[in-house]
Amino acid sequence: AQTVTQSQPEMSVQEAETVTLSCTYDTSESNYYLFWYKQPPSRQMILVIRQEAYKQQNATENRFSVNFQKAAKSFSLKISDSQLGDTAMYFCAFMKLDTGANSKLTFGKGITLSVRP
Amino acid sequence: EPEVTQTPSHQVTQMGQEVILRCVPISNHLYFYWYRQILGQKVEFLVSFYNNEISEKSEIFDDQFSVERPDGSNFTLKIRSTKLEDSAMYFCASSALYEQYFGPGTRLTVT
Numbered sequence: 001a002q003t004v005t006q007s008q009p010e011m012s013v014q015e016a017e018t019v020t021l022s023c024t025y026d027t028s029e030s031n032y033y034l035f036w037y038k039q040p041p042s043r044q045m046i047l048v049i050r051q052e053a054y055k056q057q058n059a060t061e062n063r064f065s066v067n068f069q070k071a072a073k074s075f076s077l078k079i080s081d082s083q084l085g086d087t088a089m090y091f092c093a094f095m096k097l098d099t100g101a102n103s104k105l106t107f108g109k110g111i112t113l114s115v116r117p
Numbered sequence: 118e119p120e121v122t123q124t125p126s127h128q129v130t131q132m133g134q135e136v137i138l139r140c141v142p143i144s145n146h147l148y149f150y151w152y153r154q155i156l157g158q159k160v161e162f163l164v165s166f167y168n169n170e171i172s173e174k175s176e177i178f179d180d181q182f183s184v185e186r187p188d189g190s191n192f193t194l195k196i197r198s199t200k201l202e203d204s205a206m207y208f209c210a211s212s213a214l215y216e217q218y219f220g221p222g223t224r225l226t227v228t
Contacts, residue, residue: 033215035216037219042221043206043221043222044219044220044221044222045160045208045210045219045222046219047216047217047218047219050215050216091159091160095215097215102148102165102167102172102173102212103165103173103215104150104162104165104173104175105150105152105160105162105217106162107159107160107161108159109158109159110159
């Protein structure tokens with residue numbers, strides 16, 4: 001079974017600064033995807049970024065980027081130029097690919113990020 | 118931009134009652150999912166569905182739960198006899214391939 005660990009329960013960052021959210025995972029799979037989802041106070045789950053395990057290049061989406069260390073099973077999210085709207089719970093999630101595209105997501109416990117004005 | 122919708126946004130029911138939670142996935146998606154999140158806890162997988170069949174289900178998804186795609190657009194989750202511990206936020210998601218897009222959730226409160 002896969003496990004996803006987010007050990008930091010809360011973080012705070014000043015607006016316009018950079019923050020990194022940590023995530024580690026444990027799996028024996030070689031073929032998988034990793035995701036970060038954002039859950040603002042509205043509680044809707046919003047996909048932030050995706051990383052394919054076979055890709056060495058770290059994924060980037062505008063102000064969001066990841067540091068994917070496959071050997072260390074680490075997948076951190078960096079948010080640059082933090083904005084007040086980034087205040088949310090952030091979940092790291094794992095998807096193994098052996099069952100194809102219909103695979104479930106396994107989530108970590110999440111981290112609450114607060115952006116201070 | 119297409120999005121997943123869910124109704125109702127909040128459902129209050131008495132223990133032992135049946136509830137049906139409804140979802141309209143993104144129209145060209147083929148894979149559908151239900152997850153739940155008990156307040157303050159992580160999001161947990163319940164079931165995945167493809168080609169009118171359950172693909173995978175978790176140990177949470179026992180005989181009290183069922184899913185259905187009654188027509189070309191809706192995807193429903195039924196809980197036959199609700200328990201207090203079923204109180205949670207229920208999320209529907211859909212995907213074309215690997216990226217799952219979530220609906221806004223239905224908050225289920227069992228009293």
